[in-house]
Amino acid sequence: MSDVIVDRPTVSDSAPLPPAGLHRPRLPRWAPAVVAALAVAAGVGIGLGAGLSSRAQWGLIAAILFVAVMYAAAARVEGLRQAKDRLATSLVWVCFLLAVVPLVSLLWETIARGIKVLDGAFLSHSMAGVLTIQPGGGVYHAIIGTLEQVGIATAIAAPIGLLTAIYLVEYGRGRLAKVVTFFVDVMTGIPSIVAGLFILSLWIIMLDFSYSGFAGSMALAILMMPVVVRSTEEMLKLVPNELREASLALGVPKWRTILKVVLPTAIGGITTGLMLAIARIAGESAPIVLLVFGSQVINNDPFEGAQSSLPYYIYEQWANGNDASYDRAWAAALVLIAFVMILNLVARAIARWKAPKTGR
Amino acid sequence: MAKRIDVGGLNAYYGGHKAIEDISMTVEPRSVTAFIGPSGCGKSTFLRTLNRMHEVTPGGRVEGKVLLDDEDLYGHGVDPVSVRRTIGMVFQRPNPFPTMSIYDNVAAGLRLNGRVRKSELDTIVEKSLKGANLWKEVKDRLNKPGAGLSGGQQQRLCIARAIAVEPQVLLMDEPCSALDPISTLAIEDLMGDLKERFTIVIVTHNMQQAARVSDRTAFFNLAGVGQPGKLVEIDETARIFSNPSVQATEDYISGRFG
Ligand SMILES: Nc1ncnc2c1ncn2[C@@H]1O[C@H](COP(=O)(O)OP(=O)(O)OP(=O)(O)O)[C@@H](O)[C@H]1O
Ligand SMILES: [Mg+2]
Numbered sequence: 001m002s003d004v005i006v007d008r009p010t011v012s013d014s015a016p017l018p019p020a021g022l023h024r025p026r027l028p029r030w031a032p033a034v035v036a037a038l039a040v041a042a043g044v045g046i047g048l049g050a051g052l053s054s055r056a057q058w059g060l061i062a063a064i065l066f067v068a069v070m071y072a073a074a075a076r077v078e079g080l081r082q083a084k085d086r087l088a089t090s091l092v093w094v095c096f097l098l099a100v101v102p103l104v105s106l107l108w109e110t111i112a113r114g115i116k117v118l119d120g121a122f123l124s125h126s127m128a129g130v131l132t133i134q135p136g137g138g139v140y141h142a143i144i145g146t147l148e149q150v151g152i153a154t155a156i157a158a159p160i161g162l163l164t165a166i167y168l169v170e171y172g173r174g175r176l177a178k179v180v181t182f183f184v185d186v187m188t189g190i191p192s193i194v195a196g197l198f199i200l201s202l203w204i205i206m207l208d209f210s211y212s213g214f215a216g217s218m219a220l221a222i223l224m225m226p227v228v229v230r231s232t233e234e235m236l237k238l239v240p241n242e243l244r245e246a247s248l249a250l251g252v253p254k255w256r257t258i259l260k261v262v263l264p265t266a267i268g269g270i271t272t273g274l275m276l277a278i279a280r281i282a283g284e285s286a287p288i289v290l291l292v293f294g295s296q297v298i299n300n301d302p303f304e305g306a307q308s309s310l311p312y313y314i315y316e317q318w319a320n321g322n323d324a325s326y327d328r329a330w331a332a333a334l335v336l337i338a339f340v341m342i343l344n345l346v347a348r349a350i351a352r353w354k355a356p357k358t359g360r
Numbered sequence: 361m362a363k364r365i366d367v368g369g370l371n372a373y374y375g376g377h378k379a380i381e382d383i384s385m386t387v388e389p390r391s392v393t394a395f396i397g398p399s400g401c402g403k404s405t406f407l408r409t410l411n412r413m414h415e416v417t418p419g420g421r422v423e424g425k426v427l428l429d430d431e432d433l434y435g436h437g438v439d440p441v442s443v444r445r446t447i448g449m450v451f452q453r454p455n456p457f458p459t460m461s462i463y464d465n466v467a468a469g470l471r472l473n474g475r476v477r478k479s480e481l482d483t484i485v486e487k488s489l490k491g492a493n494l495w496k497e498v499k500d501r502l503n504k505p506g507a508g509l510s511g512g513q514q515q516r517l518c519i520a521r522a523i524a525v526e527p528q529v530l531l532m533d534e535p536c537s538a539l540d541p542i543s544t545l546a547i548e549d550l551m552g553d554l555k556e557r558f559t560i561v562i563v564t565h566n567m568q569q570a571a572r573v574s575d576r577t578a579f580f581n582l583a584g585v586g587q588p589g590k591l592v593e594i595d596e597t598a599r600i601f602s603n604p605s606v607q608a609t610e611d612y613i614s615g616r617f618g
């Protein structure tokens with residue numbers, strides 16, 4: 001021990017160590033913001049000066065300038081290690097913006113165009129008796145269709161998916177579990193049009209049923225099931241084994257342990273996964289075109305006759321190709337986005353409400 | 361209430377790996393039996409075979425006999441669920457149910473087994489928390505989450521949860537290894553009280569603790585890495601610590617080991 005202490009001064013004398021103390025020169029806190037603003041200004045300036053027409057090019061120039069200037073400034077003032085840190089941080093920010101720009105512009109576009117005809121009448125009327133080139137009409141029949149089809153699909157897929165995931169995580173051993181996992185993987189990759197064709201040939205051509213919302217629901221359920229299985233599986237795997245053992249050691253049967261300890265612990269994540277799966281199938285149009293046929297009028301019975309649905313309605317109105325129908329398509333798109341957004345918010349609320357509590 | 365355990369020729373496996381070999385011993389009722397031995401010698405594994413928790417681990421397999429007052433726990437037609445109700449367990453790391461309040465944690469064993477009578481439950485929860493020496497600290501916040509307690513309090517909560525279902529034997533796997541001396545002392549005192557009613561088995565790495573709380577001590581050892589663990593000897597604690605019959609035990613206890 002004493003050797004080390006005696007040695008120490010000589011060691012630090014010879015080594016090129018930075019001056020004592022914990023402070024290093026730092027760029028001021030506002031530096032990134034200022035550099036970003038300057039980079040954007042420079043990007044716009046260069047873009048205008050060089051006559052570049054695409055805004056994407058302006059943005060790219062600004063991004064490159066920002067990353068480069070931040071790196072150079074940090075390398076000069078703060079040293080190389082900090083500069084690398086800055087480089088990584090700026091790249092993350094640039095990528096974040098790259099991801100956010102399309103999202104925001106999409107939302108912006110949809111809201112700006114969709115809000116025009118979106119009102120109470122639009123939400124509460126169907127297209128019955130409205131010529132495609134006329135303004136007016138509404139989306140009510142499509143909302144009903146989407147709610148019923150998605151509702152039935154969820155009623156089919158959620159229990160099967162949940163139980164499959166529980167089987168895989170809590171009971172699955174050996175061959176059968178591997179086979180089930182394999183098929184779930186395969187199902188995850190099924191394109192929606194293929195699911196639609198499968199139900200079409202089975203339900204409508206072979207079994208001779210007619211078009212209906214229910215036929216569409218079955219195809220949607222096929223698409224939804226693997227997503228539910230996957231997300232639920234991941235959530236169940238996150239539940240610590242100690243909790244299962246604690247419950248089993250109290251003499252609680254396994255099925256009750258799963259029901260009362262494992263599922264409540266994971267319920268927040270499971271609901272979130274479920275909502276995301278619902279959101280995903282709510283936007284599917286291919287199976288609807290094949291199996292529900294589409295309709296202009298209100299049909300409340302999902303088991304009998306053609307229905308419409310929001311994605312189908314958007315497709316149909318867009319295909320009509322005139323100003324009135326374009327407006328309706330955008331408004332319906334806005335309704336669909338709002339529907340998905342509400343589902344997401346509900347999922348978040350449930351996840352927060354049900355999350356394991358740690359506070360005092 | 362308290363029952364005696366007779367183990368005969370017990371082997372336990374993890375898949376193809378034999379973790380403990382040919383263990384035979386008797387655990388006396390209304391007493392504390394301590395298991396000591398080096399890490400990896402199979403103390404936890406053996407403890408878990410005593411209430412059929414070993415088979416919960418994938419690949420876990422047991423051979424041999426464990427008699428609880430003459431009834432073989434591994435006999436034909438024995439329900440592991442009722443075995444675990446009779447023989448409770450406290451784990452090394454406190455593991456309260458995170459979705460449940462303090463009250464619900466203690467009541468969990470009874471509730472999850474479907475026996476719910478509210479007034480009776482209140483009495484049992486209070487009695488168990490008092491039994492676990494935790495009542496004073498939590499009586500004003502029974503409805504707060506159990507995960508919000510300190511580590512030592514959580515461990516005592518887990519003990520309360522285990523004794524609430526009135527088991528006849530209580531197995532404790534290093535219950536104090538994560539606790540401060542004061543909580544440790546509280547739990548050791550608790551064991552002194554509990555042994556009036558239960559048969560207690562405790563795994564510990566703390567020799568002083570084994571000497572303080574236990575009536576009998578079992579020393580486990582393993583011949584080498586990858587070899588199964590074996591019971592070296594079991595005797596009165598006083599004898600094990602003063603005059604053990606095997607040299608290895610003395611070496612281990614006095615720290616002249618390996
Ligand atoms: N889940 C498991 N799967 C496979 N092998 C295991 C498992 N748990 C324990 N083992 C093995 O069984 C042997 C005994 O382990 P055990 O946990 O019973 O030891 P221990 O005496 O409790 O040790 P410690 O004092 O460190 O807790 C070890 O060789 C260990 O590697
Ligand atoms: Mg152990």
